[in-house]
Amino acid sequence: MLLAARCLVLAAVVCSSGLADGRLQAAGDGLPSWNAGPSKQAILDFVARTTREGGVDFVPERERIATFDNDGTLWAEQPMYFQLFFALDRVKALAPQHPEWKEQEPFASLLKGDTQAALAGGEKAIVEILTVTHAGMTTEDFEQIVRDWFATARHPTTGRPYTEMVYQPMLELLAYLRANGFKTFIVSGGGIEFMRVFAERVYGVPPEQVVGSSIKTKFELRDGKPVLIRLPEVDFIDDKAGKPVGINAHIGRRPIAAFGNSDGDLEMLQWTAAGPGPRFCLFVHHTDAEREWAYDRKSHIGQLDKGLDEAGVRGWTVVDMKSDWNVIYPPRG
Amino acid sequence: MLLAARCLVLAAVVCSSGLADGRLQAAGDGLPSWNAGPSKQAILDFVARTTREGGVDFVPERERIATFDNDGTLWAEQPMYFQLFFALDRVKALAPQHPEWKEQEPFASLLKGDTQAALAGGEKAIVEILTVTHAGMTTEDFEQIVRDWFATARHPTTGRPYTEMVYQPMLELLAYLRANGFKTFIVSGGGIEFMRVFAERVYGVPPEQVVGSSIKTKFELRDGKPVLIRLPEVDFIDDKAGKPVGINAHIGRRPIAAFGNSDGDLEMLQWTAAGPGPRFCLFVHHTDAEREWAYDRKSHIGQLDKGLDEAGVRGWTVVDMKSDWNVIYPPRG
Numbered sequence: 044m045l046l047a048a049r050c051l052v053l054a055a056v057v058c059s060s061g062l063a064d065g066r067l068q069a070a071g072d073g074l075p076s077w078n079a080g081p082s083k084q085a086i087l088d089f090v091a092r093t094t095r096e097g098g099v100d101f102v103p104e105r106e107r108i109a110t111f112d113n114d115g116t117l118w119a120e121q122p123m124y125f126q127l128f129f130a131l132d133r134v135k136a137l138a139p140q141h142p143e144w145k146e147q148e149p150f151a152s153l154l155k156g157d158t159q160a161a162l163a164g165g166e167k168a169i170v171e172i173l174t175v176t177h178a179g180m181t182t183e184d185f186e187q188i189v190r191d192w193f194a195t196a197r198h199p200t201t202g203r204p205y206t207e208m209v210y211q212p213m214l215e216l217l218a219y220l221r222a223n224g225f226k227t228f229i230v231s232g233g234g235i236e237f238m239r240v241f242a243e244r245v246y247g248v249p250p251e252q253v254v255g256s257s258i259k260t261k262f263e264l265r266d267g268k269p270v271l272i273r274l275p276e277v278d279f280i281d282d283k284a285g286k287p288v289g290i291n292a293h294i295g296r297r298p299i300a301a302f303g304n305s306d307g308d309l310e311m312l313q314w315t316a317a318g319p320g321p322r323f324c325l326f327v328h329h330t331d332a333e334r335e336w337a338y339d340r341k342s343h344i345g346q347l348d349k350g351l352d353e354a355g356v357r358g359w360t361v362v363d364m365k366s367d368w369n370v371i372y373p374p375r376g
Numbered sequence: 377m378l379l380a381a382r383c384l385v386l387a388a389v390v391c392s393s394g395l396a397d398g399r400l401q402a403a404g405d406g407l408p409s410w411n412a413g414p415s416k417q418a419i420l421d422f423v424a425r426t427t428r429e430g431g432v433d434f435v436p437e438r439e440r441i442a443t444f445d446n447d448g449t450l451w452a453e454q455p456m457y458f459q460l461f462f463a464l465d466r467v468k469a470l471a472p473q474h475p476e477w478k479e480q481e482p483f484a485s486l487l488k489g490d491t492q493a494a495l496a497g498g499e500k501a502i503v504e505i506l507t508v509t510h511a512g513m514t515t516e517d518f519e520q521i522v523r524d525w526f527a528t529a530r531h532p533t534t535g536r537p538y539t540e541m542v543y544q545p546m547l548e549l550l551a552y553l554r555a556n557g558f559k560t561f562i563v564s565g566g567g568i569e570f571m572r573v574f575a576e577r578v579y580g581v582p583p584e585q586v587v588g589s590s591i592k593t594k595f596e597l598r599d600g601k602p603v604l605i606r607l608p609e610v611d612f613i614d615d616k617a618g619k620p621v622g623i624n625a626h627i628g629r630r631p632i633a634a635f636g637n638s639d640g641d642l643e644m645l646q647w648t649a650a651g652p653g654p655r656f657c658l659f660v661h662h663t664d665a666e667r668e669w670a671y672d673r674k675s676h677i678g679q680l681d682k683g684l685d686e687a688g689v690r691g692w693t694v695v696d697m698k699s700d701w702n703v704i705y706p707p708r709g
């Protein structure tokens with residue numbers, strides 16, 4: 044499942060380690076997990092058009108910016124965002140240092156194992172949980188905490204490590220775009236420092252190409268040693284109308300291709316589509332209740348409603364997970 | 377002066393267009409504008425150590441992050457920051473639409489040509505000037521305004537375009553590092569969207585590798601067209617203790633080399649130096665009153681005081697502009 048971080052080949056060859064199975068090599072187009080059909084064809088056509096030197100739609104390499112949402116687009120997001128599982132596990136780990144949590148919501152319910160009651164407090168409860176689990180330490184300590192968690196945490200229904208619940212077809216797509224001179228960015232509502240811990244190893248996306256939600260940090264000298272302290276204060280929410288803002292702040296160039304799965308990605312796709320020249324916008328539509336989950340217009344997570352309408356009107360690509368993908372997750376590591 | 381944006385050679389060869397003169401080729405080390413001496417030697421040694429595979433100080437390419445301050449490090453900053461010249465010119469250009477400015481400071485003094493009186497209002501005056509000149513338009517309109525300004529504006533004492541007042545030795549250093557697998561970033565107190573207009577063409581640094589101060593932006597649909605509006609509200613000041621914060625937010629990885637010229641860069645150098653493994657920190661010391669400007673501990677711009685002390689104690693490289701550089705600016709374009 045681990046993608047090599049760098050891929051210098053110019054041909055449409057997937058570079059992979061761990062994934063270097065015969066299937067990948069045999070397909071030849073770098074997208075063996077994508078079934079033949081309009082979604083795959085649209086991807087191949089767009090890449091061919093934008094990379095053909097001298098063609099009317101040719102785009103120079105420096106402008107081949109592709110942005111990907113994470114939750115629900117590159118990895119699964121059910122039954123709740125994986126970062127929330129991390130936060131809940133942290134509450135349990137920190138509980139011995141906080142005897143007062145036994146009497147205090149949302150922690151009391153959480154510690155009794157009643158996640159639903161804990162989250163009934165809505166956004167306020169979630170912010171409280173995120174604050175105690177994501178702030179108060181140095182950036183280096185936080186990175187280590189997240190790294191340690193990924194090493195042992197398992198998804199409640201599949202039993203797999205969370206970083207193995209990434210979508211094999213999307214891993215291939217990331218590598219395929221990079222092999223064709225695209226620079227791939229993550230632009231997600233998830234925490235930027237949370238995602239950076241695994242994005243390079245799992246997606247081949249280096250930390251400087253990860254854009255996400257953030258809390259403020261503060262530079263300090265502690266015993267003469269410079270550290271950055273994570274503060275319990277939201278800095279930026281990289282979701283919905285925040286996505287074009289985050290793209291502009293971090294990338295400073297409009298993407299020519301954008302990939303999402305929910306209404307939270309709609310503004311990113313609109314912003315991408317509104318530039319001149321060739322553009323590519325894609326929604327992953329979760330239609331596979333058997334191999335993954337099926338949800339869209341009425342889901343409490345990853346709702347895809349307005350986006351589905353707009354994709355129809357504008358001719359954006361909508362991936363039908365069930366029929367377009369012959370594999371969901373990578374082979375078990 | 378224009379550096380090619382991409383340089384794929386792995387050898388220490390400067391890639392340039394416009395600069396491709398015999399002098400560069402002859403020197404062979406990619407740093408012909410640097411006189412032999414301890415500063416140049418320190419650079420060559422660091423790059424040799426960190427790129428020698430199998431050596432104890434070898435650093436993988438993905439971690440070869442180098443950050444550069446802009447004002448006073450990559451281009452000149454006297455008699456005042458170039459972005460302030462832009463703002464003053466904009467006030468004049470906008471004055472016909474603002475008859476009230478004739479009676480209202482700091483604009484009244486500015487329009488009478490008395491910059492000193494206008495700036496006597498200190499930070500408040502500067503913020504007022506920056507607000508009316510940098511906010512209220514879309515990001516695309518702002519980019520065009522800056523681009524148009526650079527096309528005709530000239531520095532008051534040299535008469536050169538501002539983008540030709542970059543330091544030739546630093547252009548060579550940027551290209552030299554990139555040719556050795558380093559990723560070069562700008563980390564400056566200057567405006568991020570102001571610098572992005574010229575950073576790729578002039579420095580070979582793409583927009584996504586520019587970190588700077590910013591104002592907030594807001595996504596809107598105007599007549600169905602998505603735009604980002606620049607708001608009159610500071611988002612982030614990328615100076616002093618803000619530099620490590622900006623580095624962490626944008627790059628997410630600690631640099632192994634950092635280049636500055638003032639106390640505003642001290643925290644960036646401290647943050648860089650505090651990581652494990654080989655580290656390189658450098659201050660450009662403005663010592664050349666004849667070819668450029670000479671200033672340090674008591675300057676009102678680009679003060680270098682604490683930084684000079686700390687560089688001495690910690691053995692950081694301090695470039696003596698007068699003796700270390702045989703050329704200051706590139707040949708006239």
